[in-house]
Amino acid sequence: MPEPRGKQPPAALPSAENPPLPATQPGVTSPRAARPMRLRLSISRVLTVGVGTLMLLAGIAYGIALVSGRLNTVELLRDRNQRIVSHLIERTQLQLDPAAHQIEALRQQLQSKQIGVNDVGRLTDYMIATLDALPPVDAIALLRNDLVATRVGRVPGSNRRYEPLHGSILTYPDVAARDEAVRRLYAVASRKEDHRKPVTWGDLIWNPEIGQALINAHAPVVIDDVFVGEALAVVSLGTLSRLLETDSIDGEAVNFILYGEDMVLAHPTLLNHDYALSMRQPVPALKDIHDPVLKQIWDGRIDVTLARAMLDEEGAHIVEAEGRRWIFVYRRLYAYGDTPWIVGRYFTFDQIETEVRRLQLSAAVGGVSLILSLLVAWRLGFLIRKPLLAIGNAANRLRNLDFDTPPLERTRLRELDDVGQAINAANAALRWFGNYVPRKLVNRLVREGEDAVNTSKQRDVTVMFTDLVGFTAMSERLSAQDTADILNEHFALVTACIEAEGGIIDKFIGDAVMAVWGAIKRDEDHAARACRAADEICKALAADNARRAMLGKSILRMRIGLHSGPVVVGNIGAPGRINYTVVGDTVNTAQRLEQLGHDHQLLDEQFIALASAETVTAAGLDPRPPLIGDLPIKGRDGAIEVYRLDHPQKSVTLLPG
Numbered sequence: 095m096p097e098p099r100g101k102q103p104p105a106a107l108p109s110a111e112n113p114p115l116p117a118t119q120p121g122v123t124s125p126r127a128a129r130p131m132r133l134r135l136s137i138s139r140v141l142t143v144g145v146g147t148l149m150l151l152a153g154i155a156y157g158i159a160l161v162s163g164r165l166n167t168v169e170l171l172r173d174r175n176q177r178i179v180s181h182l183i184e185r186t187q188l189q190l191d192p193a194a195h196q197i198e199a200l201r202q203q204l205q206s207k208q209i210g211v212n213d214v215g216r217l218t219d220y221m222i223a224t225l226d227a228l229p230p231v232d233a234i235a236l237l238r239n240d241l242v243a244t245r246v247g248r249v250p251g252s253n254r255r256y257e258p259l260h261g262s263i264l265t266y267p268d269v270a271a272r273d274e275a276v277r278r279l280y281a282v283a284s285r286k287e288d289h290r291k292p293v294t295w296g297d298l299i300w301n302p303e304i305g306q307a308l309i310n311a312h313a314p315v316v317i318d319d320v321f322v323g324e325a326l327a328v329v330s331l332g333t334l335s336r337l338l339e340t341d342s343i344d345g346e347a348v349n350f351i352l353y354g355e356d357m358v359l360a361h362p363t364l365l366n367h368d369y370a371l372s373m374r375q376p377v378p379a380l381k382d383i384h385d386p387v388l389k390q391i392w393d394g395r396i397d398v399t400l401a402r403a404m405l406d407e408e409g410a411h412i413v414e415a416e417g418r419r420w421i422f423v424y425r426r427l428y429a430y431g432d433t434p435w436i437v438g439r440y441f442t443f444d445q446i447e448t449e450v451r452r453l454q455l456s457a458a459v460g461g462v463s464l465i466l467s468l469l470v471a472w473r474l475g476f477l478i479r480k481p482l483l484a485i486g487n488a489a490n491r492l493r494n495l496d497f498d499t500p501p502l503e504r505t506r507l508r509e510l511d512d513v514g515q516a517i518n519a520a521n522a523a524l525r526w527f528g529n530y531v532p533r534k535l536v537n538r539l540v541r542e543g544e545d546a547v548n549t550s551k552q553r554d555v556t557v558m559f560t561d562l563v564g565f566t567a568m569s570e571r572l573s574a575q576d577t578a579d580i581l582n583e584h585f586a587l588v589t590a591c592i593e594a595e596g597g598i599i600d601k602f603i604g605d606a607v608m609a610v611w612g613a614i615k616r617d618e619d620h621a622a623r624a625c626r627a628a629d630e631i632c633k634a635l636a637a638d639n640a641r642r643a644m645l646g647k648s649i650l651r652m653r654i655g656l657h658s659g660p661v662v663v664g665n666i667g668a669p670g671r672i673n674y675t676v677v678g679d680t681v682n683t684a685q686r687l688e689q690l691g692h693d694h695q696l697l698d699e700q701f702i703a704l705a706s707a708e709t710v711t712a713a714g715l716d717p718r719p720p721l722i723g724d725l726p727i728k729g730r731d732g733a734i735e736v737y738r739l740d741h742p743q744k745s746v747t748l749l750p751g
Contacts, residue, residue: 145467146464146467146468149467150464153464157460160460175421176423178439179409179425179437182338182439183425183427185337186334186337186427189333189334190295190311192230193228193327193329194295196228197293197311197325198292200325201293201314204322205315205316205317211315214244217244221244221258222256222258230329230333232304232329232330232333233246233328234246234325234328235325235327236323236324236326237279242261242262243259245258245260246259247259250304263276274299278312278324282314289314289321293312293313294313294431295309295429295431298377299328301330304330305371306331309328309329309430310327310328310329311327311328311329312324312327331360331364332364334351335360338360338361338362347439348361348441349361349438349439350385350436350437353435354434357377357380358377358379358388361388363384363385387413387415387440390414394415395412395413396413397412409425409438410423410424419442420443421441421442423440477507481507484514485502485514488517491521499521502514502518550664550665550666553612553613553616553660554658555658555680556610556623557608557609557657557680557681557683558592558607558628558656559685559687559688560588560609560652560654561652565605565650568648584605584638585607587631591627591630592627595611595624596611597609597611598610598611598613600613600676606688610661613661613676620712621658621712621714622715624656625656625709625710625739628740631701631703632652635701636700639700651699651701652702653691654688654691654704655685655686655688655703655704655705656687656703656709657680657687657705657706657709658712659679659708660678661678661680661681682730683730686730687704687706688704691704694738702738703738703739704722704739705738705739706735710735719738721735721736722737724736
């Protein structure tokens with residue numbers, strides 16, 4: 095067997111366990127790169143949160159646009175509703191206010207004596223001129239305190255034909271109107287505080303001749319502080335109804351004027367429906383109107399929050415009638431009598447509902463888009479995370495020199511697939527490399543750090559040499575494959591026992607093995623571990639020989655030598671080809687002890703294990719093993735105490751070599 099020299103092949107890590115390397119590896123990464131990360135996040139979570147944040151920002155912008163659109167829609171609809179009601183009120187005022195103005199003008203003419211109260215001719219001409227200028231006004235009259243009236247009214251069915259009347263009120267054919275006129279004259283005449291009132295609007299008056307109620311504006315006439323009568327003008331409700339009908343040009347929109355909340359003052363149906371009206375009820379009740387939608391103005395209210403926001407809170411609401419929704423917009427007028435008028439319009443909810451649905455659809459689309467974006471981001475993160483995890487796990491296995499793993503699966507993500515295939519190629523190459531490099535030695539050196547690799551040092555160790563007896567002669571009769579198979583099985587058995595006790599396989603030399611304990615990391619128990627490993631090797635060899643004998647194969651005989659002492663540990667070799675090994679007299683002595691077993695092993699003994707006194711003492715063996723004696727060692731001055739570690743052996747039939 096060749097003598098060990100200073101340059102030794104790299105050894106392997108003899109460990110029963112092979113724990114994974116730490117995340118930061120001294121000697122492999124720089125101190126800055128080895129600094130632990132404070133926060134580590136899943137890529138799927140990062141993608142989900144990142145894309146979700148972007149979508150959320152887009153959603154916020156989209157929401158702002160929706161809110162702005164909603165506010166604009168609300169303002170436009172609200173402005174439209176207000177303009178509708180304002181237009182109706184303006185049209186109503188244009189019909190009525192000029193009558194009040196003309197009554198005030200007539201009163202001023204009479205009170206200034208420009209027209210005498212008894213000048214029937216001039217008074218009649220003035221009234222006719224007034225009716226010519228005011229088509230909505232049906233009649234103008236002066237009721238004197240002596241119950242004599244001067245009146246000019248339109249002939250029914252004609253705007254340009256007038257019927258002047260002058261005479262006592264008591265001759266009026268309409269008893270109710272006559273009685274009302276007399277009552278008012280006496281009431282105003284008796285209350286002096288009413289003499290200076292401006293033009294006011296009185297209660298409704300029923301006119302049986304035209305079958306309509308009349309609206310009257312009246313003002314007291316006082317000459318020289320004497321109440322002489324009242325000037326008045328009347329407007330028929332038919333005029334207002336015709337006005338509302340001609341203004342209802344907005345699809346299904348209907349205009350109306352209510353007298354209070356339960357009477358209908360003006361409505362298009364009043365022109366073409368026969369209602370049983372009288373002085374007691376000059377206008378139809380709301381419940382009697384031939385308009386099922388208007389009937390539900392107060393009873394059919396429903397709450398549509400978004401639509402209500404688009405309406406005037408005080409002058410609009412929504413009604414459900416005839417299986418549909420209707421919007422009522424209105425405003426109260428207090429200028430035409432003690433009872434307030436409600437001027438308004440209703441139309442279908444479709445106009446606002448279309449806007450509502452459009453806003454709701456936009457919001458729904460935005461929300462669904464955000465959710466789908468988050469799901470897509472999560473799915474993309476998952477698709478990216480899965481191969482990345484596989485790549486990371488494969489990289490960790492490569493870092494731990496674990497090459498016996500299945501190849502990474504292909505992925506449709508090109509860059510990740512390229513990385514995975516590169517790792518597969520590296521794993522295949524390193525798998526072959528690992529057959530020649532002791533993986534466990536590399537693992538331990540990496541864990542120990544750069545100093546353990548780059549710095550040579552002196553350390554107390556225990557060195558073991560093993561050798562097969564007569565294997566050279568045996569191999570001459572075997573095929574190359576059989577020789578390799580026997581050596582591989584034998585080395586696997588020896589290596590397992592050595593690594594189980596924490597030893598390092600330094601090298602294989604032919605059929606011999608060199609192992610070291612305590613080389614990389616200081617170990618006070620190195621000698622005891624080496625002795626236990628030698629004992630386990632002998633037991634394993636005996637068991638394997640028994641198996642081989644049963645199979646009719648030749649058994650193997652073995653010599654083991656152990657010695658403890660100082661050595662130099664480090665990288666030994668030339669640039670580009672170095673071995674991490676041990677050199678020194680301790681190595682030579684251990685090999686000489688293994689060779690010394692040739693002189694003390696009997697022919698029927700399967701193994702012999704010799705150890706120096708240094709090893710036995712360092713191992714603390716008690717009782718001490720049998721002493722062979724003080725024996726000289728080749729290449730060393732003086733003799734050393736040699737002990738035999740192996741136990742008595744059962745005989746095993748040795749088949750001829």
